[in-house]
Amino acid sequence: xxxxFFLLLFFIQSLAFAQDIPQKPNPVRFVNDLVxxxxxxxxxxxxxxxxxxxxxxxxxxxxxxxxxxxxxxxISEYAVKLGRExxxxxxxxxxxxxxxxxxxxxxxxxxxxxGVEGGLTDAYSKRIIEEVIKPNFKESRYxxxxxxxxxxxxxxxAGEFDADPSTTNTGSWEDLLFMVVxxxxxxxxxxxxxxxxxxxxxxxxxxxxxGSSSGSSSSDYDSSSSSSDFGGGSxxxxxxxxxx
Amino acid sequence: MxxxxxxxxxxxxxxxxxxxxxxxxLVGKDQDVKGKWANVQTQYQRRxxxxxxLVNTVKGAADFEKSTLTAVxxxxxxxxxxxxxxxxxTPANIQKFQAAQDQLSGALSRLLVSVEKYPDLKANQNFxxxxxxxxxxxxxxxxxxxxxxxxxxxxxxxxxxxxxxIFAKMFGFAEKGFFQASDSAQAAPSVKF
Numbered sequence: 001x002x003x004x005f006f007l008l009l010f011f012i013q014s015l016a017f018a019q020d021i022p023q024k025p026n027p028v029r030f031v032n033d034l035v036x037x038x039x040x041x042x043x044x045x046x047x048x049x050x051x052x053x054x055x056x057x058x059x060x061x062x063x064x065x066x067x068x069x070x071x072x073x074x075i076s077e078y079a080v081k082l083g084r085e086x087x088x089x090x091x092x093x094x095x096x097x098x099x100x101x102x103x104x105x106x107x108x109x110x111x112x113x114x115g116v117e118g119g120l121t122d123a124y125s126k127r128i129i130e131e132v133i134k135p136n137f138k139e140s141r142y143x144x145x146x147x148x149x150x151x152x153x154x155x156x157x158a159g160e161f162d163a164d165p166s167t168t169n170t171g172s173w174e175d176l177l178f179m180v181v182x183x184x185x186x187x188x189x190x191x192x193x194x195x196x197x198x199x200x201x202x203x204x205x206x207x208x209x210x211g212s213s214s215g216s217s218s219s220d221y222d223s224s225s226s227s228s229d230f231g232g233g234s235x236x237x238x239x240x241x242x243x244x
Numbered sequence: 245m246x247x248x249x250x251x252x253x254x255x256x257x258x259x260x261x262x263x264x265x266x267x268x269x270l271v272g273k274d275q276d277v278k279g280k281w282a283n284v285q286t287q288y289q290r291r292x293x294x295x296x297x298l299v300n301t302v303k304g305a306a307d308f309e310k311s312t313l314t315a316v317x318x319x320x321x322x323x324x325x326x327x328x329x330x331x332x333x334t335p336a337n338i339q340k341f342q343a344a345q346d347q348l349s350g351a352l353s354r355l356l357v358s359v360e361k362y363p364d365l366k367a368n369q370n371f372x373x374x375x376x377x378x379x380x381x382x383x384x385x386x387x388x389x390x391x392x393x394x395x396x397x398x399x400x401x402x403x404x405x406x407x408x409x410i411f412a413k414m415f416g417f418a419e420k421g422f423f424q425a426s427d428s429a430q431a432a433p434s435v436k437f
Contacts, residue, residue, distance in 0.1 A: 076383040122380030123373040236283075237387035240376050 021078070022067060024086045028229050030055070033066045035103055043143040050150065055228055058161045060116070062097045062153060063088045063230070064146060069104045079111035080235045089113040089233020095161050096233035097153060099146070100241075108133050109241030110153075117238040119160040120153060125240035128152045137244040266408045270417045273399040277420060278330040280392040287385045288323075288345055294381060295320050295352075298374050302355070305371060306362040312355050319351040333396075338421030352378070389423045396420045 025032055030051035031044050039047075051062050063086065070078040079100040083089075089096020094115035101108045110125040128149050136145030299317060302308050326344040328337045356375070359365050366372075400419055403412040411417075 074386075077386065080383075080387055121377075123376045125380075126372070126376035235387070237384035238380055239383070240380060 020073070021082050021085050022065075024230065030062060031064045035066050035068050038066060038103060038142050039146075040143075047143075047146060047150070050147075052228065054150075054154065058157070059090050059093065059231075060095045060097070060157060060161050061089050061228075061230060061233070062099065062150060064099045064101070064150075066101045066103065068102065070100070070102045070107065071105065075100060075102060075105070075107045075109040075241050076111065076237065076239065079109045079239065079241075080237055083111050083113065083233070083235040087230045087232035087234075089115065090231035091233060093161060093231075094233040094235075096230070096235070097239075098235070099149065101146075106243050107241060108137070108244060110149075110239045111235055112238040113233045114236050114238070115233070116157065116160070117236075119157045120239075122238060122240045124152075124156050125238075126242070129240055129242045134242060134244045262407075263411050263414070266402075266411045267415055270399075270403060270408070270412060270415070273395075273402055274417065277333065277392070277395045277399050280388070280395040281328075281330050281333060284385070284388045284392050287381060287388045291348075291378070291381045291385065292320055292324055294374065294378055298355075298371075298378065301368065301371050301374055302359070302365065305365045305368045308362065308365075309358060312351075312358050315351045316348070316355050319348040323348040333420045334418060335421030338423065342423055349382075393422050396422055 022032075022034055029048060031039075031048045033039055033044060047064060051064070055061050063083070065082060067078075073081075079098045082100065083096055083098040086098075087096075088098055094113040096113040097116055097120065098111040099108070100111065108129060110120075110128060112120050112122075112125065132148045132152055133145045136142070136148065295316060299313055303313065323344040326341050328341045356378075359371075402408050403417045404419060
């Protein structure tokens with residue numbers, strides 16, 4: 001009976017979590033200022049560019065998330081939950097990092113995905129917090145703090161991960177070439193049964209299946225070129241944090 | 245074969261098929277719980293492995309109060325003595341395991357609190373690294389325990405609800421225990437800076 005009660009408690013707790021964790025941004029952004037006013041738009045764009053380039057070259061995803069407060073949760077709990085829900089990092093590598101900052105709690109936490117724990121150990125995360133974030137944040141130099149912190153993360157993770165073949169393929173002319181070739185193939189296949197005139201009944205269904213497959217692949221193309229999505233990485237509670 | 249035997253055979257067949265599918269479902273959930281339990285144990289083991297280093301660092305860096313250290317060492321010994329097999333995750337066993345580990349958490353937090361009195365130690369790089377590792381491990385334990393509880397919740401709600409409960413009883417799928425938030429768990433090493 002007691003267990004039933006706890007079961008209920010868990011259910012309520014999971015509901016409460018679902019409401020507290022902010023939604024994954026759409027389109028995906030690596031820098032998420034949900035408070036506003038702490039970084040200028042230029043600074044946000046600069047960080048975004050930097051983290052996007054890092055994702056493109058190493059497949060490692062670093063999400064900077066600024067939320068007003070993590071109350072009533074522990075900041076590490078919140079960061080893990082957010083990282084898992086958004087799926088920061090690649091699914092097969094779990095190489096995501098969430099740098100969570102709660103200005104009204106004056107707390108910062110670096111949460112590391114399962115795959116990053118080896119390179120960016122808890123002790124290194126702690127050092128970044130102590131040596132980079134704290135001194136800068138105390139002087140309200142927020143951009144410098146975040147900028148240097150990401151540099152240090154890059155340093156610790158140097159050589160740990162390679163780019164995914166699928167995500168490196170974002171050179172625009174390569175995609176364009178691929179699309180043109182694909183389009184030609186689709187056109188050739190669609191025109192062929194019409195010219196031959198055989199299989200009247202089944203060719204109809206083939207049209208639609210081809211049509212839908214080309215439609216879905218073009219939407220894949222859109223998502224990979226406009227913004228790189230979070231890959232579904234998971235977190236196990238690694239990382240470190242502190243108050244400033 | 246007359247009509248009534250056919251009906252009985254039919255009912256038995258449906259019963260058997262349903263039994264098979266609920267058995268398979270329970271096996272899958274049982275395996276999931278076992279996997280999550282392994283992770284819980286790994287994280288507790290990790291904490292246990294950090295403690296000798298921590299004790300040595302504390303002992304070496306300062307003339308540290310003996311009673312706090314021996315409390316940690318003893319709590320560690322009794323916590324590692326409680327070993328629960330993945331096949332035997334009954335509520336009583338989980339409670340026993342948790343009680344032993346919570347005692348160690350309490351002893352550790354007292355150690356980390358008394359460190360405040362030793363400025364040399366607080367500036368010791370080795371100690372700081374160990375402390376951050378310990379903090380990370382506590383966080384990992386929290387996550388592993390949470391995942392375990394979620395998994396047990398899925399298992400229990402299958403194994404205890406009708407009609408699966410009939411097959412669960414038949415094949416010996418017993419109810420499993422949860423980790424429960426306790427007062428001493430609240431006192432797990434929280435380190436302020």
